[in-house]
Amino acid sequence: MAVFALFCVLLGGAAVSKEAVPAWKDVWEKAGKYETEQREEDISRDAAAGTENEERTGPDFRLYAQSAVLMDGDSGRILFGKNESDIHPMASTTKIMTCILALELGNGDDLVTVSKNAASQPQVHLGAPSGRQFYLKDLLYSLMLESHNDSAVMIAEHVGGSVEAFAGLMNQKARDLGCTDTYFITPNGLDASGTDTEGKERAHSTTAADLARIMKYCISESPKKDEFLAVTGTKAYTFSDAEGKGTYSCVNHNALLTMMDGAYSGKTGFTGGAGYCYVGALEDGEKNFIVALLGCGWPPHKTYKWADARALLQYGMKNYEYRNVWKDVEIPEITVENGIPEDGDISRGMTVQAEVAVPEKAGPEEQKNGGESLYLLLREDEQPDVRLSMKKELEAPVRRGDTAGKVEYELNGRTVAAYPVVVKEDADPITLKWCMEKIAELYLE
Structure with missing residues (x-):
């Protein structure tokens, strides 16, 4: 495992330009296996993570993440940034865009059929065989709580007609939001590279600033923001396929929901290329914060993202207050x-x-x-x-x-x-x- 961790750091640890990064399929599979094996243990201990960062409340405190943003969730102003414009792979934080597009363009009561492509996706996955059908609304919980890669592909194929077409919708939405340094290839966030519409080789990637901006749209601007918050704020969810052949249980792996009072939405992520990633939101009275972290450690440092999230949010809560800055301005004739x-x-x-x-x-x-x-x-x-x-x-x-x-x-x-x-x-x-x-x-x- 130590060798694997070093391998991931050497190959995937650096920020990427708009040029491609290799799509390490074997790394995806190993990373998914590692995360599945560790998940039950980490869920129980994650609430205790991050205490070493509690006193890091100055703008110069050290963060584990290669790129990070603390954003005012109301105005969209970046309150703190570390390499916030550097481009990185973003792993399963991708799924916030997949989810919001499914809510906006799909119908929760639609039946979605598992394709061979979806059934072949690497762990972490729902594991349903091809041909089985699910309601779209149930797949959203599979997508956002358990981060199932096959559910992301099912949703993309159903809403967009194909993964490629759905990626086009994701990129259009990113452009609409002004996220010009974001490029989507996969709906589940697996590391990938491809050629964009201008013929340039690009990686599946974003910046911490763009990721926070997309999160702001999901939680406060989208016409489906309430539905998005309902899914991402759910602690556990159980559902069956349309024919009742199997029952599936989902547990929300956003430990910040129980770690910090006021946390109400978010999404974790990990691939060999991206490392651990996180985007989440927290309310503190009238204040609303969004945190985005990219490249926040590699195995076995799964709790680094919680340490950084806590440090950034505590910095925001301690140092920022609302003030009335209105000034009367004399207007000449x-x-x-x-x-x-x-x-x-x-x-x-x-x-x-x-x-x-x-x-x-x-x-x-x-x-x-x-x-x-x-x-x-x-x-x-x-x-x-x-x-x-x-x-x-x-x-x-x-x-x-x-x-x-x-x-x-x-x-x-x-x-x-x-x-x-x-x-x-x-x-x-x-x-x-x-x-x-x-x-x-x-x-x-």
Whole structure:
């Protein structure tokens, strides 16, 4: 086993570029066997893991993971990152994308037939023979709780028509979310390489930043977020195939659910190329955190991911609080070219007043943004800069509510909030008709 561990580290331990990494089939099988043999023991002891990291609460603390992210689960801002843009294989954390697409594009009551391809998948697997049928909703628990590789292929073939077509859907969703450094080949996360649509050789891989972003979509943005949370938050689940020939039991291997109060969703992963990986979410009062870990040790260091997850989440809970950073910004009047002043004296020119468009509060809670409130999750030493940008002048006609600029709140060079500046009054244009009327008024007087 020690030789195998060293073999994995030497071959799979480094970050990969967008070029391919070898698809070590024998490593997959050995890794799956190792994880299956150790799983029962680890489930009982994982709740005690990570205690050595409890005091690592500074931004420079040591992490086992090669890449890591702590994200504000509400705003999506990265609160802490270690090599967060480095590209790595991500193992079974892949399955959060498989699950959310199955929920969005599939029907839970659909019958899914086990293909020969699905039945041939390496451990960890459900082990159902080809031809057997399952309900899609049951396979989601097999996918997310036990991380069964064959269930991932069953789902992909049913929803996408083929594994390749489903991978295309996964990559499109990643692009839609802005995860441009993520590339999916398999629905189960087994190490693989292939040619993308541009003809480039790429590995099945992601970054810690992208993985956290995908998790944010799954738990808070997707129209199927509630269903995703119901599956990933379930501790144990039992189901049968459609004909009742067999019964299958699943236990959730996301030990963080019992390890830390407030943990509510997540997915583990391991392959020989990826090492141990993890993505998960935790609520602490009003605060919501997402943690993503890639390359977090190799056998026998299965608990390193829990140590790192605890360290990052404890750092977030201890060092970040919501603060109201709203600032009143003085908005100057704006010149309107060819506008008619209220008194009709065009010799003095015309200006209009403007204001910051303040959204209404979404609810009665104190820390809801809206009104003159902007609550951001910040460290004690963080304070956003406020920047006003305005148009120099407007061309009549101008109508109340027209946009004339914006107020931006920036933190570490990134915009964390923005509000439009809008015109408060109308401004009609000078027309030939108006000029003729004014001339007539002068002569009539």
